[in-house]
Amino acid sequence: MASSAAGPAWLRVPDDANALAQHVWPARTHRDADGRLVVGGVTATSLAERFGTPLYVVDETDARARAARIRTAFERAAASVGTGATVYYAGKAFLSGAVVRWVTEEGLGVDVATGGELAVALAAGADPVRIGFHGNNKSIAEIERGVAAGVGAIIIDSEVEIERVADAAARAGRVQRVRLRVNSGVHASTHEFLATAHEDQKFGVSLERAAELGERIRSHASLDFLGLHCHIGSQIFDSAGFAESAERLLAAHAELARVAPVPELNLGGGFGIAYTSADEPAPIEEIALGIAEAVARACRAHDVPVPRLAFEPGRSIIGPAGITLYTVGTTKPVPIEGGWRHYVSVDGGMSDNLRTALYGADYTVRVASRVSEEPPALVRVVGKHCESGDIVVDADYLPHDVAPGDLLAVAATGAYCWSLANNYNHVPRPPVVAVRDGVARVIVRGETEADLLARDAGLDAVVGGEASDRMSASVASDSEEGATA
Template identity: 80%
Template sequence: MASTDAAPPWLRTPDDANALAPKVWPERAHRDADGRLVLGGIPVTELAERFGTPLYVVDEADVRARAARMLAALQTAAASVGTSATVYYAGKAFLSGAIVRWVTEAGLGVDVCSGGELAIALAAGAEPARIGFHGNNKSVAEIERAVAAGVGTIVIDSEIEIERVADAAARAGLVQRVRLRVNSGVHASTHEFLATSHEDQKFGVSLDRAVELGTRIRSHPSLDFLGLHCHIGSQIFDSAGFAESAERLLAAHAELARVSPLPELNLGGGFGIAYTAADDPTPIEEIALGIAEAVATGCRVHGVPLPKLAFEPGRSVVGTAGVTLYTVGTVKPVPIEGGWRHYASVDGGMSDNLRTALYGAHYSARIASRESDAPPALFRIAGKHCESGDIVVDAEYLPHDVTPGDLLAVAATGAYCWSLANNYNHVPRPAVVAVRDGAARVIVRGETEADLLARDAGLDASDRSDAAEGADA
């Protein structure tokens, strides 16, 4: 009953529906002699037996290696044109105490965008001076907390924040380093970008006000203006969009730099990863060199000194290192035009991976507890939630004999899956387990039904006790 008619154009029928696409899975992921997927030296069947499913699994060595490679690539590219680079890990991708330690030990700073993210970064030992604080609506309390903590840079996102940050720093008797987020009019995604004259979005200020607002920042003795900041998009596969954005920013940068030194230019993040075998991002070393050369060229054109560069990668550090494990519950073929589509429903869904429903994101999946000689069939991996849009993987070829009880692994879930996790239908959020060298440990505890009940102020102790007994039964 397999059919390729309904498959999206980018999805190719595989020669082997058990094979792991190299760019999609953690670098050391493989199948053992029994056909089981192995992550961090541990068969996933052992992880599922020990921790249950759904389960987020993060390959620690993979995260550390990608962080180190990212830092080396950006710093080497900057050095090749005569400057330096600072790299922050964008915590919104996935932030926990363990992740903070891994990336900071690799030499990265940490970028946060809420009071909660700041609290995690500080509690995990991140050096405050190496933290950047983003956000389009930072509260006065959050700004005051960041200033008091000694956060290295606050990214000013709107005109009103200039006064708020300046006032908080003045009252604390400190000089706060800041950047100004600017919309360059460049929107980038994968290998395409669109350049417009204006941007209609909630982040940043328009490019035509950059000099005016930068001058206003400089008028406050409690602020130290480092430079302009821009973020052009996500899942960017090459340097073209970054180069166009840098060219636009450098006109404003040069005007400000001619008045007094402007030491830095922050070009944000957005470097893409492969979610499917069809994705082919350019190596970060090539992207980094392309960006650095574009900035150097722009500075020569404008006749200003080359600034230090700063970047904020997140997904490209942690995304590929993460895999989510599920248990298949039901399997059913559904007749569609031109053939059949097979639905495999798993024990998670949009509560642990919202990106498919939210963005139409594509993912890759494999049966992880065994290999199969069955021919490939077109599958859609559905979640357990009472929502027709609850899809984890929209289209994937899996062996035709997928059956209830199989373990299913979805690749490249390290970024924005745990971060966006929720309790829809009162489903507890899964645990996050780190694996490395044959050892596994919980780095974020999974929720239980008791956790959900404990937050419900409309229940008393006896209600919770009765519910717990029912769950145990």
């Protein structure tokens, strides 16, 4: 390969292109004596041989530990200011039956945003009382399903939903607990936030109308008003934005509390993770305490009791616990100003990780099948799709001799990668495998080309029977494999 150019300003040239930044990878991820990546006690090479690539891999022990740590952090922080805390897992990050069981067994509730997510949570055995139901455009049918299931809270996202939820609850003969989503005017990301007077977005109602709409909710006998809800952003590294948002919300909260008790304040989620070695989010214990202290200060200022606090982490639980494995197909050096960029093409792409194309997200990549003493080369890991923006890892360093057939691992892909997966170019979505204590098992079956053909009604007369037979055989095979894993 030709010599490589300088990478982006944040990316440091590593002394060793095989090294693993421990805060980026699942806990206890390491290389064995042969240089192979080991996650959850299973080598990456054995996972690729058994399940193929691309492959989503989630370390169950790591995910459970993060869920427990976050719950404990918020419960202790809340207790320090004289209240309690409820933590919901934000299912949009990645939801499956196995994940629902993991987080609920670790003491968390589940936050869902669609009827489909609600169906998964209920089917997996989540206690309906510990489910929060979000969504800016919940259908009447979805609202009725949530009420009938007995979900613990429906988050009202707009004025029109007040009447819809009240009517559904009245017809069902129930009193439905609800929260009101409010825009505080605080926008946060990483360690920065911007506070404005208004927000121009599809979610929630304006802060100025919070007290008015809260009273409207109280006017319905079929609704039980829990309190206000706010979500200020994603990938947030400290507590400053949450503190500012809480102080703003507490003014409306206090106005409502002077009329009748407001038992809860839900400050949402958005806690950031390390995607690269340059990312350094504050410890969750520090963030939790900073938020709790800010709420307590605001409550003292408004002379109201400190409400129970609620939070909705998702990415910070499942994101770092996941990796994705790919096989290198081609490599090519491309001349750029100052040197060369090495394009490394893999067998997946924007169908299994859309975040780089959608958000310009950065990731960390390492060769997972071996180590090399070659010097680092600047690479861009790209997919197989017919799209110039099909980038998995925009910039990182791999050993200079990275070559076709190498197995690559991309870190911190547990959140939003499977959730956003698609069939662009008719590429089947990969399976998800959980690893724990040296054992691997399928928790979401992958798709086959037969699955794609079976959905195409225009092919029914030509290959319908054959495609259906192949699909059934594929599903049976995957089920058998998962059962024996």
